[in-house]
Amino acid sequence: MSTTGARVPGEEAEPGQARAWSGLWWWTRRRSVVLDVSLAAASALESAFEGAEFTAKVGIPTGLGALVGLLVGATLVLRRRWPIAVVLVAIAVTPAQTGLILSLVGFYTLAASEVPRRLTALLAGMCGLGTMLVAFVSIESSVRHSSSRLGLPLVLAISILVAAGLIAPPVLFGLYVRARRRLVESLRDRADGLERELELLAEKAAERAERARAAERARIAREMHDVVAHRVSLMVVHATAWKSVALKDGRKASESAELVGEMGRQALTELRQMLGVLRSEPGPSAAPPAAPPVAGAVAGAMAGVDGGADHEADTGPSLAELAQLVQESRAAGMGVELAVEGEQRPCGRRIEATVYRVVQEALTNVRKHAAGATAQVRLAYREAEVAVLIVNGPAEQAAAAIPGGGHGLTGMRERVTAHGGGFAAGPTPDGGFRVSAMVPTAG
Template sequence: MSTTGAHVPDDGAGGRPGSGWWWWPRRRSLVFDAGLAAVSALECAFEGATFAQKTGIATTLGALFGMLVGAVLLLRRRWPVAVVLVGIAVSPAQMGFLLSLVGLYTLAASEVPRRITVALASMNGFGTMLVAFLNFEDSMRDSGSHSMTMLVTLIVSALMALGLTAPPVLLGLYVRARRRLVESLRERADGLERELELLAEKALERAERARADERTRIAREMHDVVAHRVSLMVVHAAALKAVALKDPQKASASAELLGDMGRQALTELRQMLGVLRTASVAVSGTAAGTGASSSSVPDGATVVAVAGAALTAAGTEEDEGPCLEQLAALVEESAAAGMGVEFLTEGESRPCGKRIEATVYRVVQEALTNVHKHAAGAKARVLLVYREAEVAVLITNGPSDGSAPTRLPSGGHGLVGMRERVTSHGGGFAAGPTPEGGFRVSAMIPLAAV
């Protein structure tokens, strides 16, 4: 940085240097400096004329020189070092009192290195002390008085120089430190605002992902509930048609079973819709509460709060859901539909966590549904295993016995949904045909979370 070219930010006017009138950020800064320069020019013109009379120089020439020296103050924001050097240069002529004071203040408040500021302030103070000492000596010599010793004169001169030099320098240093503090606080506020915007964007992304995951979960639940119940109802409807005329009593039992299955499907659907309704109310309520206080909360914080509510609502676990104790009833339903199915358990039965138990239940449910769809008349086997750190389930079925398959639609999402359910808990899932021509589905879910 050039010492003579260092600029000074506007003192209280704001704006960026160089963006307005030459090196003034605003018009009022130009007017202010022009006023200071005019006062300084008048002062220096008077002092120059006085100095010219004492030295025998033409008064007009001294006044003109003083006006030029005082007008240098107009350059204080652009070249503060030059202004101080001019003040030091004319100090022996007892000129530039205002020029020196304003120049020292501007120099200390500018971005000029402090060592240069200290050096120039020391030079100015020493020059002022020397001029004051010589003036005191001349005054005492002219009056013939020797009431003040040289030591006292030197001390008084030093105090006078200190009083004329230290206050503007200290004030300039204070303004410079305050300006830097304000700039650092402004930069920190801008940084915090940018961080808040980034957090808001990330929260929105997380909320979108959570909503997508929730939609996927809802689709899985709807698929499992509707597909299984409707598949059994279709199987029973086909059996009812076959025995309606031959065995009315059995047909009546099948019709009653059909009604029970329909009611169970409706109950599960109502539970699912109730969870969705509760989550929607939670998100909308939080958004409304945040919006009511938006006058005191930044937009980024509002977005983060609403997105956080969406994440919380999306991650809320169902209040009610299937559990492992209901697996026996699930197997009995398939057996009642004509499937030869066997249910076995190994290990000590214990609670495994609501979501894990619901996942195992849905895997078994979907596997049995697939047996009804794709392997009519096949025998199935369900094995539930409780281990120390995990719970596992294995569903296998043999090949179809050649019975006419029941025409049931298939969307091809059953195995994908089962895999997503299991892997979301950090478990393992495998499915594929067996060497005997059947099919097997196995899932393992760790109990670390529980």
């Protein structure tokens, strides 16, 4: 006999109860055992009484009928494990007018379980037909012996109503409970799915926050590198020149000392600007509403990146300052030529700051690695982009001992590609070095 679809409402074990009681056979909770045993006991007593009464009518010993009825009614204890078997037993004893409780509870359990609805309808139809025939015979016999004048159609209608009244309610109630349970399970599954999606979103948000923090750290590192490397390299060059001319030309030594002081003040000013951005906090009016921890982390990280970008856009260098940058390098003894092509126009402070930093780092690298070499800086304003080319010749003397971290070219490339531009750097055939960058200005 099929055992599929035996699960009925109330069968699922709760976590606390599952830990307290390991279960018995197909029952997972104590109250399920108590309920089924109680129903089976009531069904057994009812079937035993009805079985004895039926056997007395047909001339069979009542004890045998009571024993059979007792066994038939007790099969209700199997309703959760084998609901189809219980219903078949109820259909089998229908002609003996036995097992009312067995039939009602069995059909409810069958309809509420996962048994296909077609099979439930077939068994309900079989039991209903048997019940109708038994009711028809019983009513017709009573009418005949009581000399009542009920017509055959009326007796048939009453028989149909009796059969429907006994079979339809438990089946319909069972189907309702089954549908309700499926709805609850689908809602639970949907809630679990949403919880898993929220966990994935939280993980992705944490990853985005970490990437945002990494991007902000890289941006700060680039700014610090550009400021420190350029200014300090100029200070080293001037200090070296100062040492060589201190005893020969006091006026020139004084000028070198003044330039070193000016470079130091400029470096300190730019460092204070960046540290001020790092230490600044948003005002009360700009404070965002409370957010979950992960969302707050992402918002904070992205706010840091945006804040740094805004700072660079507001206070970063512009292309108009390139002439001063070239003049500083000339003052340090480097031969630098600046050529500007195209009509000069504002390109946006972020873009101008990017191009300025590329030129600044390129000239710093010339001072570090190609002492005495001349450099040419070409700035070109084009229709939808601004391009810059820095080319230097081979070194003509030993470079000053200026340490480097090896991140200059990487920082320049990151700056340019962040705006969707192109960057290239490499040695020239004559032993020099070439740096070129193109940054789009549209969009």
